[in-house]
Amino acid sequence: MNDFRQDKAIYLQMADRLCDEILSGKYGPGERIPSVRELAVYLGVNANTVVRTYEALSLQGIIQTRRGLGYFVTEDAIDRIVNARRRHFMDETLPELFRQMQLLDIPPETLAGKWEEWKQGR
Amino acid sequence: MNDFRQDKAIYLQMADRLCDEILSGKYGPGERIPSVRELAVYLGVNANTVVRTYEALSLQGIIQTRRGLGYFVTEDAIDRIVNARRRHFMDETLPELFRQMQLLDIPPETLAGKWEEWKQGR
Amino acid sequence: MNDFRQDKAIYLQMADRLCDEILSGKYGPGERIPSVRELAVYLGVNANTVVRTYEALSLQGIIQTRRGLGYFVTEDAIDRIVNARRRHFMDETLPELFRQMQLLDIPPETLAGKWEEWKQGR
Amino acid sequence: MNDFRQDKAIYLQMADRLCDEILSGKYGPGERIPSVRELAVYLGVNANTVVRTYEALSLQGIIQTRRGLGYFVTEDAIDRIVNARRRHFMDETLPELFRQMQLLDIPPETLAGKWEEWKQGR
DNA sequence: GTGGTCTAGACCACT
DNA sequence: GTGGTCTAGACCACA
Numbered sequence: 051m052n053d054f055r056q057d058k059a060i061y062l063q064m065a066d067r068l069c070d071e072i073l074s075g076k077y078g079p080g081e082r083i084p085s086v087r088e089l090a091v092y093l094g095v096n097a098n099t100v101v102r103t104y105e106a107l108s109l110q111g112i113i114q115t116r117r118g119l120g121y122f123v124t125e126d127a128i129d130r131i132v133n134a135r136r137r138h139f140m141d142e143t144l145p146e147l148f149r150q151m152q153l154l155d156i157p158p159e160t161l162a163g164k165w166e167e168w169k170q171g172r
Numbered sequence: 173m174n175d176f177r178q179d180k181a182i183y184l185q186m187a188d189r190l191c192d193e194i195l196s197g198k199y200g201p202g203e204r205i206p207s208v209r210e211l212a213v214y215l216g217v218n219a220n221t222v223v224r225t226y227e228a229l230s231l232q233g234i235i236q237t238r239r240g241l242g243y244f245v246t247e248d249a250i251d252r253i254v255n256a257r258r259r260h261f262m263d264e265t266l267p268e269l270f271r272q273m274q275l276l277d278i279p280p281e282t283l284a285g286k287w288e289e290w291k292q293g294r
Numbered sequence: 295m296n297d298f299r300q301d302k303a304i305y306l307q308m309a310d311r312l313c314d315e316i317l318s319g320k321y322g323p324g325e326r327i328p329s330v331r332e333l334a335v336y337l338g339v340n341a342n343t344v345v346r347t348y349e350a351l352s353l354q355g356i357i358q359t360r361r362g363l364g365y366f367v368t369e370d371a372i373d374r375i376v377n378a379r380r381r382h383f384m385d386e387t388l389p390e391l392f393r394q395m396q397l398l399d400i401p402p403e404t405l406a407g408k409w410e411e412w413k414q415g416r
Numbered sequence: 417m418n419d420f421r422q423d424k425a426i427y428l429q430m431a432d433r434l435c436d437e438i439l440s441g442k443y444g445p446g447e448r449i450p451s452v453r454e455l456a457v458y459l460g461v462n463a464n465t466v467v468r469t470y471e472a473l474s475l476q477g478i479i480q481t482r483r484g485l486g487y488f489v490t491e492d493a494i495d496r497i498v499n500a501r502r503r504h505f506m507d508e509t510l511p512e513l514f515r516q517m518q519l520l521d522i523p524p525e526t527l528a529g530k531w532e533e534w535k536q537g538r
Numbered sequence: 539g540t541g542g543t544c545t546a547g548a549c550c551a552c553t
Numbered sequence: 554g555t556g557g558t559c560t561a562g563a564c565c566a567c568a
Contacts, residue, residue, distance in 0.1 A: 087554095096545045096546070147269060334539060359542090364540060405524075406528070
């Protein structure tokens, strides 16, 4: 229990995991996810931390709450997750990649070549 | 003290940090870096862990030992670090990037366009 | 200190007040608002409650954080507040109004007439 | 006990509640409502506050006192409550609504359209 | 100083 | 049981 990295907020790591589990089909659209207290005990974190995770995912429309019943995966959760990750890739991953390329003096043409190599290797 | 991630060997994380500090100029070429015991106490890790770090960096020619004096940054440390990181970029960062792009269904042409955007934004 | 109603979360009431103060010009676009701890002491609430208020307003793009400096009113804060309130009027106020009208057996035509009356009375 | 708002006199809030309970059938026409002292203890308020509540409702003809027996719901209590609330709707709710519409720059024609929408949605 | 996160424990309303 | 909110107090990174 409680095997989280130190370089990212626990509640965000938990959100990522839940999204992975939704994408993998562990929790399908419309299904109920573990209650706040259940998950808190299971992962060895404070209930408030789980609350923050669920709030964040609610705001993104990936899960929704039903008072007194629990949290449920929304019908379009998968679309929303993929879109959010695509956005993150464009706004975070790519700029960081380009920053590194600049620092390491790697020309952008390299990317196209490496992409071909990689596709072959699969 | 001792704020290391759990997902990577501590001695490798320490090596990364030392490289960062060399690149930043904190320890210039030819300068002495902290002794094994000093660094072990300072970072709250076992002295053997520091030894492994220094051995790894020695093997890469980034630092070198002088009997009875300590470890010193080599003259071409910066080049070696940049080259090592360039290799890491090619062998680790890029494949991971391409894997993500495949998962998110992002075409490779996007990279060239985004690179131009990013260069403009700077 | 601490004069909040019991029928609505304190952090939401605080958010409403802050929006009022932004609309009134007390805090203009680009200006800094009180720090989390300042406001907590001033209003006699817990710092975490202020944090929730500021987080909620951040998510709506009404304020934004600058690490180590504080929270600042965004340039388009006023537009966002007005739009949010208009949306609330349509989605919350009106349905509640109509529900009451149905309960009290008040015909919808009444509204137009009363509107004219009210406009004259001003 | 004693969960009243701060922004409205407690005796008026108690009167509202009693009216709700009459409308809901908890106390039917002709039935006896709790004694002043009973209600005061139950709600944790001063007995004089309950007296003011009952006086106010008596003046509106919603309840009536029978010496030595207690207060009783009048036969036409429900009509009187509905009428009072209709008056409140006209004199308080609507002007406040119109004030908001003016502030938010919402044209009065919107009401008719939204009313149709709402009726459909039920 | 600033904000950001986490824990522990409490009370509430709703089912 | 469920989620929603609040308090008290702690430690962190950033400026």
